[in-house]
């Protein structure tokens with residue numbers, strides 16, 4: 002070892018440093034090439050994948066494309082993994098190389114010795130004083146810079162949150178089919194119910210509706226919303242509630258895949274589902290499976306395609322809302338096809354908040370969102386179950402096996418009972434508070450000796466239940482025991498559901514005759530008014546006003562201010 | 563030759579260091595959008611380190627701290643210090659991947675002090691406390707010998723340059739701002755910014771966001787010329803250690819016995835921690851400084867009040883560090899229509915079905931905490947600045963060359979520059995040569 006001089010050690014260290022440095026540069030070079038190659042290739046592939054996904058979104062039934070997307074996605078992932086493995090190994094080599102390089106250089110430097118530098122005077126008083134003054138100035142400067150930065154950063158005002166809660170307003174209005182809870186009971190008591198559509202007496206305004214549709218009007222503030230459509234065109238309409246002037250009309254671009262056909266029955270049409278409105282946006286769904294949201298200025302906020310519905314008569318369930326969630330009962334196929342779903346979409350974005358598979362067949366009922374002992378439930382009816390879900394989470398709460406094929410009347414909730422109709426068969430009341438399958442435990446009563454409706458939903462004032470069959474038999478049922486109190490043949494055909502306004506029953510026949518009758522122990526007709534055109538939709542009620550959709554026009558019934 | 567080589571090496575090193583970010587950056591691979599039977603595995607959070615291994619970590623820390631005292635005070639050996647530093651770098655840096663670390667533990671400690679529901683892990687507490695205790699007795703041997711962040715910077719220090727004292731004075735304020743902000747954000751339960759913005763963690767883990775690796779690479783590049791820039795100008799733990807080492811029982815001395823004022827050590831410290839003897843003040847200067855000192859002492863409450871105001875003013879914006887506040891802002895702006903579209907976080911929130919009112923009230927509560935914290939933060943920073951100005955107006959008398967109590971990192975570089983050290987070693991013949999590992 003004696004032969005190894007300091008100089009030799011230093012030279013060796015420098016040589017090793019040079020080798021390690023060159024090695025590190027080569028490794029870094031390789032990694033850089035690998036990285037830049039990835040940068041040049043990957044974005045293009047990702048864009049291609051995104052494009053494929055976008056096409057798929059419009060054609061969700063294209064299984065070939067789905068397979069190609071999966072394969073391509075896998076290829077991109079494999080590439081990324083290879084790149085990661087390469088750069089991971091490279092990083093270790095690079096760090097080792099750099100470590101040796103720096104270590105050797107330091108060793109060589111240390112051995113060579115850095116010569117001490119001795120300059121100027123030992124105690125340079127002036128220099129020290131100058132440095133101190135400068136230091137103080139710099140610190141003041143630093144303080145000023147920090148303050149300036151603070152002011153610049155802090156200048157962006159903090160957001161003052163105002164949670165716009167339109168739920169109370171929702172509950173007080175008529176924003177969905179048969180009102181906010183689907184009960185058909187208006188909170189506005191003083192509503193004009195007598196008019197003559199032909200002479201215009203009692204009609205505040207009448208406005209033509211461009212396209213046919215079975216859906217009923219929904220209201221928010223100064224607006225009335227409707228939809229219409231046929232196999233060629235789908236539309237959403239917004240009217241000025243005061244004047245009846247159309248505010249906007251929007252075409253809805255269907256996302257129905259090419260070649261797919263939707264053929265609803267003529268009685269159902271393409272726009273049977275009633276719209277929903279939440280104070281910010283109006284939502285519409287059509288028989289094609291297209292769902293769309295517009296803001297009040299008519300700007301499309303989002304659109305979604307739920308897939309071609311497998312519905313015998315054409316999709317007809319109306320939309321419901323729970324706070325900011327749009328509730329869609331999308332029942333399809335047979336009950337064991339596992340096709341039916343209940344969706345809760347975020348109203349703002351259209352993104353599903355939750356979605357639940359339903360073990361039911363296609364149906365034409367609408368979900369109702371009701372408050373049961375302070376908790377909101379969504380009650381649905383379709384063969385073979387009436388099912389209730391927690392409105393916030395979609396968790397199933399209870400179910401009753403009670404339904405048959407071809408069901409259209411929706412359920413209503415009043416006074417702690419859920420009233421459900423098995424078309425042309427029986428009407429029943431289900432007690433609240435059940436959990437799980439309550440078929441055996443929670444049915445309060447059943448009545449199969451009445452004229453049970455097959456289209457119109459029931460209505461209840463909390464004392465009696467009123468059901469209206471398509472051929473015009475109105476039956477009043479004892480709320481608690483389920484016994485018939487009275488029945489009355491109205492000599493009309495009905496498709497729209499009865500309502501209760503200010504303690505009066507309001508029914509509008511297919512011919513467009515609006516019958517107002519007293520609720521209570523005896524039937525007593527108060528008035529009959531003629532719309533002058535056929536009517537299949539249920540009216541909407543606001544303070545002092547009633548909105549009726551005839552098959553050609555939208556009417557506003559009320560007294561002039 | 564060696565100077566030329568180190569010059570070339572610095573440039574080559576810079577190239578490699580700047581290439582690193584592109585090479586080390588991790589890729590986020592989004593989860594596949596599978597449909598079908600495949601169930602996405604749940605995200606797994608790694609469990610705490612096994613008890614036994616935790617004890618190993620603490621034992622290594624205690625051993626390293628003890629050895630640092632041995633090398634710095636007993637052996638006065640730079641090579642030993644350097645070796646210990648490298649072992650710590652490998653163990654705490656590359657093996658333990660920079661976690662747990664005493665600097666990051668500031669966040670845990672702050673949160674545990676201000677948030678009742680949070681119990682600080684015992685290991686984090688020990689990592690926070692042990693270096694403080696050692697500093698109280700032996701000065702900043704943790705910084706010089708054990709801290710992996712310091713070790714990494716020390717390793718790349720190839721061409722040390724002097725930082726002018728005024729510049730150093732102002733840059734050092736940044737560390738106080740960083741410490742204040744770190745405590746502020748951790749105490750509100752919003753973010754552990756020290757960990758999040760650890761510039762070297764990407765190198766230890768060989769992965770990380772591109773931004774952070776660029777940040778770290780910049781520090782290392784500056785560190786080629788400026789001794790330990792992170793430790794001196796940013797490290798929040800260093801701020802605490804600085805103050806404690808002022809009180810330390812033992813302190814690093816350049817000379818083993820007496821200072822002969824040969825001035826050989828004057829330029830040896832790459833961290834500007836050697837304090838030179840002071841000259842007598844001329845009478846006029848003395849009077850001016852005395853007056854200034856009085857004014858500054860009177861101004862101190864005013865400076866602090868300005869800081870308190872500024873802290874409160876900045877708190878609204880600072881609260882956006884908190885993810886929940888950011889989310890609430892975003893949701894609010896989306897709903898108000900002041901921004902277009904959605905982002906992943908807002909979509910996820912909307913898809914969760916959670917109540918926006920709850921989000922807003924959470925965000926408001928966090929903002930209120932930020933406001934209170936902002937007052938303290940602003941007051942703290944302003945007070946530090948005020949005291950710094952006062953300290954700069956006091957004349958400390960020194961007759962010898964000494965290692966600054968607060969600034970000395972106990973790296974042991976200056977020992978071999980002192981001729982008295984060579985006398986101690988019985989090595990007088992080579993007394994003019996220094997070592998600079």
Ligand code: SF4
Pocket residue numbers: 814816830831832833834835836964965966969970971972973974975976977
């Ligand atoms: S030991 Fe000497 S060289 Fe090292 S930091 Fe302290 S004063 Fe500077």
